[in-house]
Structure formats: structure tokens, C-alpha cells
Amino acid sequence: MEEEVATAIGTPNIALVKYWGRRDSALNLPTNSSISMTMDETLCTKTSVAFSKNLPEDIFYLNGEIQDFRHGTEKTMKVKRALDEMRKFAGIRAKAMIVSKNFFPTGGGIASSASGGATLTFALSKALGLNLKAKELSIVARQVSGSASRSVLGGIVKWNRGKKRDGSDSYAEQVFDKSYWPDLIDIVCMISGEKKKVSSSEGHDLAPTSILYKARIPYAEKAVERAITAIRQRDLNALAEIVMRDSNNMHATMLDSWPPIIYMTDLGKEIMAKIHELNAAEGEMVAGYTHDAGPNTQIITIKSNRNKVMSALKEVKGIKDIITVNQGDGPRLLSARDSLITPDLVPKG
Ligand code: PMV
Numbered sequence: 591m592e593e594e595v596a597t598a599i600g601t602p603n604i605a606l607v608k609y610w611g612r613r614d615s616a617l618n619l620p621t622n623s624s625i626s627m628t629m630d631e632t633l634c635t636k637t638s639v640a641f642s643k644n645l646p647e648d649i650f651y652l653n654g655e656i657q658d659f660r661h662g663t664e665k666t667m668k669v670k671r672a673l674d675e676m677r678k679f680a681g682i683r684a685k686a687m688i689v690s691k692n693f694f695p696t697g698g699g700i701a702s703s704a705s706g707g708a709t710l711t712f713a714l715s716k717a718l719g720l721n722l723k724a725k726e727l728s729i730v731a732r733q734v735s736g737s738a739s740r741s742v743l744g745g746i747v748k749w750n751r752g753k754k755r756d757g758s759d760s761y762a763e764q765v766f767d768k769s770y771w772p773d774l775i776d777i778v779c780m781i782s783g784e785k786k787k788v789s790s791s792e793g794h795d796l797a798p799t800s801i802l803y804k805a806r807i808p809y810a811e812k813a814v815e816r817a818i819t820a821i822r823q824r825d826l827n828a829l830a831e832i833v834m835r836d837s838n839n840m841h842a843t844m845l846d847s848w849p850p851i852i853y854m855t856d857l858g859k860e861i862m863a864k865i866h867e868l869n870a871a872e873g874e875m876v877a878g879y880t881h882d883a884g885p886n887t888q889i890i891t892i893k894s895n896r897n898k899v900m901s902a903l904k905e906v907k908g909i910k911d912i913i914t915v916n917q918g919d920g921p922r923l924l925s926a927r928d929s930l931i932t933p934d935l936v937p938k939g
């Protein structure tokens with residue numbers, strides 16, 4: 591492909607206070623604000639993009655498989671939406687070739703939509719030569735996947751829920767650079783790589799059927815502010831409790847939806863119990879677990895507590911892999927050598 595290829599790398603984030611439920615499903619507008627930690631490149635997505643007048647239509651390869659834009663899934667349609675938004679910004683009509691790959695050590699099971707959505711948005715903007723602000727990138731990434739709005743930035747990131755119907759005030763902002771509390775880490779426990787039965791998108795839409803959900807909305811909004819205070823004070827004892835309670839509250843809301851949704855596994859519950867045991871033995875919160883819309887458990891702690899957490903986890907049988915991640919910087923450009931657009935993928939003619 592002769593046209594300029596932009597290749598970017600980006601990473602997932604782990605929500606410390608979670609986004610669950612939307613006021614607009616098409617635009618991914620949340621009912622509550624959320625806060626997360628962007629991961630370093632231990633787990634990452636790489637995405638190459640090139641726009642060309644010679645392409646008859648948009649082409650999208652994800653993890654080696656071509657995606658169908660015409661009869662696509664909800665997620666594919668959201669990628670298309672981001673693509674159209676970016677074309678609008680650039681004032682062009684050229685079609686795009688997108689090749690994206692997730693590099694997650696044990697494969698599957700970790701939310702790739704945040705990493706994928708943010709990396710794609712960043713790569714699209716660079717391929718078009720646009721110098722967009724984080725706010726604009728976040729608004730576009732949000733439309734691919736809500737949690738992707740937070741992965742366009744590094745360190746600790748807050749996604750303001752916003753109130754406007756068009757979503758122009760619903761975007762993420764960095765609260766703390768990764769250097770503010772570099773000791774804060776995430777220990778990812780891989781439990782299962784199986785595809786979840788209920789997508790997060792379906793889950794968000796079921797949230798209003800829960801009786802507990804109404805109470806969650808104002809609670810989560812306050813929990814975000816309390817998490818910011820705890821991080822500002824580098825107070826793990828306070829932060830770990832906020833993180834665990836918010837995860838449990840979200841999973842209680844999921845179970846209370848109708849039909850009920852259960853993402854957590856028995857192994858996840860065993861890890862929860864182990865962390866409570868560890869914290870009780872230490873006389874303070876030295877770690878906090880959290881579960882997203884999937885089976886894997888993530889543990890928020892600080893570097894000096896890592897060995898204690900690892901010893902506790904050793905007593906839980908069945909965890910497939912344990913990966914420690916630091917805070918990351920958000921997406922960045924890679925060099926031309928890293929392009930994933932290989933000649934065999936480009937249509938002839
Ligand atoms: O971005 P989505 O639609 O995959 O939703 C993600 C929801 C959670 O991961 C459960 C919470 C969050 O804030 O990341």
C-alpha cells in the first residue's frame with residue numbers, strides 16, 4: 591500500500607469505580623462517571639491504519655480475521671461509526687484499511703475493547719494527519735466502547751458522565767500522571783479465556799431492570815470522588831476498600847438484573863475471600879480485588895505488597911496465569927517497520 595500507514599500501540603485500563611448502565615446505547619453515554627488506571631504495554635493492542643482512494647470499501651482485520659462491515663456485529667458497527675467520525679473531522683471520503691491485533695499473553699479473557707477502541711481512534715487520527723486533543727479522541731473512542739474513552743490517556747483517568755444528549759460533555763480526563771503514585775500496580779489473574787455469554791453491551795442495557803441500579807448511580811458518582819481523594823493521598827487502605835465495594839456493588843446489580851447476569855466464577859470468589867483473609871491478617875487493606883464484565887480477577891495494590899499478594903494467590907488453585915502491570919501512558923505511534931498491513935491483506939487491482 592503506497593499510502594501513509596499509521597501504526598499505534600495502546601493498552602487496556604482497569605476501572606477502579608466502574609461504568610455500568612447507559613443513558614444512550616448508540617453513543618455509549620453512561621449513567622455514572624467512572625475512574626480507571628491505564629495499564630502499561632505488558633498487555634496491548636497494535637493497530638495499523640491507511641486511507642486510500644483506491645480502496646472500494648473499508649476493510650477491517652481483527653486478530654487475523656476479516657470483519658464484515660455490512661452485516662457486522664454491534665461492535666463492528668461501532669468501529670464503523672468511529673471511522674466515519676474521523677473522516678468527518680478530516681473532511682475526506684477515502685476508505686480505510688485497518689489491521690488490529692491484541693497482544694495479551696494468555697489470549698482472551700481480558701477486556702480488549704478499551705484497548706482496541708482507544709488504539710484504533712488514535713491510529714485513525716494519525717493516519718489522517720489530525721492533531722486531535724485528548725477530549726476529541728476520547729469522545730470518538732467512547733463510541734467504539736465506553737471504557738475505551740479512558741484508555742486514550744495514561745495514569746489515573748476519570749470519565750465524566752456528562753449531561754448533554756449529544757455526548758459532547760461525556761469524555762475522559764487525566765486526574766494523575768503515572769508518576770504521581772508509581773507504586774500503584776495491578777495484578778491480573780487469568781482465570782478463563784472463554785468468550786462471555788452476555789456481552790457488556792447487553793449487560794449495560796439490562797442494568798435498568800435491576801432494583802439496586804437506582805441506588806448505584808448516585809453511590810458510584812460519590813465513589814469516584816472518594817477514589818480521587820484516596821489516590822491524591824496515596825492511601826491504599828482507603829482506595830482498596832472503595833475498589834472492592836464498587837466491584838461488588840456492580841456485580842450485585844448484574845445479578846439483580848432480569849434476566850440475571852453472572853460474570854464472576856467460583857475461582858473469582860475464592861480470590862475475593864483470600865484477599866479479605868490477607869487484609870484481616872495485615873490489619874489494614876493491603877490489596878483490593880476487582881472484577882469487570884468477565885471472569886478474571888484484578889488486584890490493585892502497591893509494589894511493596896506484591897509478594898504478600900502473590901503468596902496469598904498461591905493458595906488458590908486453578909489460576910492460569912498471573913501478570914503484574916504498572917500504570918501506562920496511553921496510546922503512542924510506532925514506526926513504519928511495525929506496520930501490520932502486509933501485502934497479502936491488501937486487495938489487488
Ligand atoms: O466498555 P464496555 O462497554 O465494554 O463496558 C465495560 C464495563 C466494565 O468493564 C464492566 C466497567 C468499566 O468501567 O470498565
